[in-house]
Amino acid sequence: MGKVIACYKWVPDEADIKINSDHTIDLSKAKWKISDYDKNAIEAAVQAAQVLEGKAVSLTFGGANAKSSLKDALSRGPDEACWINSDLASEADGFVTATVLAAAVRKMEDVSLVICAEGASDTYARQITPRLGAELDWPVITSVSNISINGNTIRAERQLDDCIQTVEAELPAVISVLPEVNDAPLPSLKAVIAASKKPVTELGDKDLGITDLTSKTRVQSQKAYVMIRKNIIFTEGDALDQVKELVGNLKKEGIL
Amino acid sequence: MAGIYIYSDKGPLAAELVGFAKTTGKAVNIVTFDQNSAASAAEYGADKVYLLAGDSLLVENNARAAAKFLMNEEAELFLVGSTPRGRDIAARIAGYLQCAMVSDVSSIVINDGQVSTERMIYGGAVIQSEMIDGMAVLTIPPGKFEAASGTAEIATVNINADSRVSLITTAPIVKKGVDISAADKIVCIGLGMEKKQDMQIAQDLAQVLGAEISCTRGIAEERQWLPQYIGISGETVKPSLYLSMGVSGQVQHVVGMREAQIIVGIDINDKAPIFDAADYGIVGDMFEIVPLLIQEIKNI
Numbered sequence: 001m002g003k004v005i006a007c008y009k010w011v012p013d014e015a016d017i018k019i020n021s022d023h024t025i026d027l028s029k030a031k032w033k034i035s036d037y038d039k040n041a042i043e044a045a046v047q048a049a050q051v052l053e054g055k056a057v058s059l060t061f062g063g064a065n066a067k068s069s070l071k072d073a074l075s076r077g078p079d080e081a082c083w084i085n086s087d088l089a090s091e092a093d094g095f096v097t098a099t100v101l102a103a104a105v106r107k108m109e110d111v112s113l114v115i116c117a118e119g120a121s122d123t124y125a126r127q128i129t130p131r132l133g134a135e136l137d138w139p140v141i142t143s144v145s146n147i148s149i150n151g152n153t154i155r156a157e158r159q160l161d162d163c164i165q166t167v168e169a170e171l172p173a174v175i176s177v178l179p180e181v182n183d184a185p186l187p188s189l190k191a192v193i194a195a196s197k198k199p200v201t202e203l204g205d206k207d208l209g210i211t212d213l214t215s216k217t218r219v220q221s222q223k224a225y226v227m228i229r230k231n232i233i234f235t236e237g238d239a240l241d242q243v244k245e246l247v248g249n250l251k252k253e254g255i256l
Numbered sequence: 257m258a259g260i261y262i263y264s265d266k267g268p269l270a271a272e273l274v275g276f277a278k279t280t281g282k283a284v285n286i287v288t289f290d291q292n293s294a295a296s297a298a299e300y301g302a303d304k305v306y307l308l309a310g311d312s313l314l315v316e317n318n319a320r321a322a323a324k325f326l327m328n329e330e331a332e333l334f335l336v337g338s339t340p341r342g343r344d345i346a347a348r349i350a351g352y353l354q355c356a357m358v359s360d361v362s363s364i365v366i367n368d369g370q371v372s373t374e375r376m377i378y379g380g381a382v383i384q385s386e387m388i389d390g391m392a393v394l395t396i397p398p399g400k401f402e403a404a405s406g407t408a409e410i411a412t413v414n415i416n417a418d419s420r421v422s423l424i425t426t427a428p429i430v431k432k433g434v435d436i437s438a439a440d441k442i443v444c445i446g447l448g449m450e451k452k453q454d455m456q457i458a459q460d461l462a463q464v465l466g467a468e469i470s471c472t473r474g475i476a477e478e479r480q481w482l483p484q485y486i487g488i489s490g491e492t493v494k495p496s497l498y499l500s501m502g503v504s505g506q507v508q509h510v511v512g513m514r515e516a517q518i519i520v521g522i523d524i525n526d527k528a529p530i531f532d533a534a535d536y537g538i539v540g541d542m543f544e545i546v547p548l549l550i551q552e553i554k555n556i
Contacts, residue, residue: 098351135352165425166425167422217356229535233539
């Protein structure tokens, strides 16, 4: 029975981003985490592997610090973990990431299903699932809110902006799940302990036999979004005076 | 032929992308996959409309054939409306073409064949600028450009759609609650409001303002008082007035409302980030401030 792969990204927690006075950003104090929605992808892969009576494998493409993610991922239920350890990950665009993940999937053999989240909590570009499907030339189903697998057929419900579609494909396939597909539970203590005994495969990008891993887009800058607002806080007088000031200003603005 | 190619499953958005593409002076072509869309697109001011005629009920199934078409035509840029279908087919085409793609761009500049883009990352806290040489696929949300109009000829190209994913059923979406994305005024409640029955004062304020009520993610997801919330993974709103009560103003929330014309914050904590995002603010107890505010508005 085939493997079910859950792809995830190890990302800095956006709540820990510091903005410097020159509007550059500082991630040096940030804690890292499995991208929020990827936890649902991992849970979906664990459930699908049970139905398919195969193994669930977590797969990540990350630099040296992604090593800390492996136990976290495994404590969420996969049988094995695979880590493509490469410095290229930090500057990878959608092309590089999808190429690396596709090569890793090909190398694993006997893969029935690849499950990703729609997007990562840092970049939220939502490219990887369709790009990975195209790289592998496998059928792709995105925006999935419900999965059922029967034999070698996957049936999925897709939540689009204007309707809900039910679609079907034969495996192997690549799908992306929405967070509402399941409630990714917090790992139990027992699962955390069991995670350290599960097998981990570590590969470098050189082990994948890919010739071109140059990003097609070049990041020029990352700057804090600056909001320009009036920032007028009414502090004079008592609460009634402040409310009167507010109402007066809203009238002047033509809002009231 | 070379030039810019455009696709959106939402017609008006395709017209907006044409509006941008025409400013570059390049040939502007719209790609469609069915007869009706082609007929509508012929009025969006493009130079040419291509009907890639396959036989699939799923737009995304045309990705492989559309990638081949764009390659044969030597397309320089493929602009796609950022909707669920648009994002899917755009990224699949970028995958088949192994070319650059930037998602949900907020600005595009084309200079000497180089494309520069800006987009939001980290939930809207950070703007990332990128540069691309060569063919690029960009997805673009609605509302960025003025729609163009004008008549174009339609050319039909027969293609073979991918049939490996098949459509079984289509069901309508059951919308929960009012559509706050179209509201002109919004009263927003945050976790500073502790009891559900306290929503009454928000409702009273909304009534005198003629506003809709919305909330932050915590109120919708943790407390489940309202079905929809404003924020990065929730709704994006552009009201003339956004007025918050007990909203601290985390960036993930602010992203959803920062295009409001006027932002007012009422919160007990004078250090709350909502005051950095607001035009007007009052630091104080909402149960003291809001009843006074309701009375003052009634007195107008």
